[in-house]
Amino acid sequence: MNKIKKVPLLIACLVLAFAASSFAQQIQKIAVVNSATAFEKSIEGKKAEAQFRERETKIRNEIQKLDDAIRALESKLNTGRLTMTQEALIALQADYDKKSTERKRHEEDATKDLQQFQASVVYRVRNEMIKVIEEIRKERGFDIVLDLQSSGAITFDPTIDITEEVVRRYDATKVSTPPAKK
Numbered sequence: 001m002n003k004i005k006k007v008p009l010l011i012a013c014l015v016l017a018f019a020a021s022s023f024a025q026q027i028q029k030i031a032v033v034n035s036a037t038a039f040e041k042s043i044e045g046k047k048a049e050a051q052f053r054e055r056e057t058k059i060r061n062e063i064q065k066l067d068d069a070i071r072a073l074e075s076k077l078n079t080g081r082l083t084m085t086q087e088a089l090i091a092l093q094a095d096y097d098k099k100s101t102e103r104k105r106h107e108e109d110a111t112k113d114l115q116q117f118q119a120s121v122v123y124r125v126r127n128e129m130i131k132v133i134e135e136i137r138k139e140r141g142f143d144i145v146l147d148l149q150s151s152g153a154i155t156f157d158p159t160i161d162i163t164e165e166v167v168r169r170y171d172a173t174k175v176s177t178p179p180a181k182k
Contacts, residue, residue: 028143031136032156034163035147038129039122041163043171048121055117059110066103073099132170136162 039045073096081089137145145162146153 029141031140031142031145031160031162032148032151032153033133033145033161033166035126035129035149038163038166038170039125041167042125042129043174044125044128048118048125051121052114052118055114059107059114062110063103063107066099066106070096070099070103128173129166129170132166132173133162136165136169 040049073092077089077092077096080092084092133145136142140162148156
């Protein structure tokens with residue numbers, strides 16, 4: 001009877017051992033990448049940041065010129081109220097209103113254009129980086145690569161962070177590619 005009691009116990013042990021080995025084989029390999037850091041550190045990201053700053057500076061300068069013109073008209077209005085004719089004041093006020101509207105529209109349009117430019121550049125670089133990330137994932141056998149910007153990861157083992165490798169490989173693809181002729 002001892003042998004009969006040991007058989008179910010042996011079967012249960014074998015099932016548990018098989019389940020444990022099966023579970024061990026299903027452990028996922030995970031990597032993380034910080035897409036914002038990768039963008040900022042990459043050659044293309046640095047170029048893009050410089051282009052963003054250049055466009056912002058140009059917009060600020062254009063708006064400053066419009067602000068100066070508006071202030072000049074405002075000054076003329078304030079000093080000329082006592083000496084100008086009613087028609088001249090009305091014409092000057094119309095110029096002032098027109099210039100103020102022009103400034104507002106220019107700022108809105110320029111801001112919208114800058115945002116669209118930024119979005120298109122970020123989208124292009126992100127898609128190019130995804131190709132590099134996919135290559136690394138395949139080479140290193142990762143089952144999943146999480147983006148720290150959107151994953152909600154609170155903490156992780158730094159050894160699974162592939163951000164620096166992504167930047168290095170992405171930059172290598174940009175250095176070896178000759179610029180296109182216009």
